[in-house]
Amino acid sequence: MNSYQLNLMYAKDIIGSFDKLGVICGVTGKAVNKWYLAGKPPRTEYTGETNYAVLISNAVDGAVKPSDLIPSRAAA
Numbered sequence: 001m002n003s004y005q006l007n008l009m010y011a012k013d014i015i016g017s018f019d020k021l022g023v024i025c026g027v028t029g030k031a032v033n034k035w036y037l038a039g040k041p042p043r044t045e046y047t048g049e050t051n052y053a054v055l056i057s058n059a060v061d062g063a064v065k066p067s068d069l070i071p072s073r074a075a076a
Contacts, residue, residue: 001039002039002071003068003071004039004040004041004068004069004071005036005039007064007068007069008021008032008035008036008056008064008069009036010060010063010064011056011057011059011060011063011064011069012032012036014060014063014064015059015060017029018030018032018033018036019032021056021059024055024056024059025050025052025055025056027052040071041053041069041070041071045069045070046070052069053066053067053068053069053070054066056069057069
């Protein structure tokens with residue numbers, strides 16, 4: 001398990017489920033689970049098309065920072 005997965009799991013534990021994280025991000029819980037299994041967020045987080053990391057960070061009152069949810073490009 002990489003640090004992205006650990007941070008996403010921590011956010012999930014705070015919120016309650018991948019489904020609830022999905023609602024926060026406007027996607028399905030299945031999509032969030034896919035990010036978890038891949039060990040990285042979708043490409044759109046790197047290109048700035050989406051801001052899931054900020055949405056999740058806000059939902060957990062900063063317990064997980066956006067930078068914790070966007071691994072460096074080299075790691076992706």
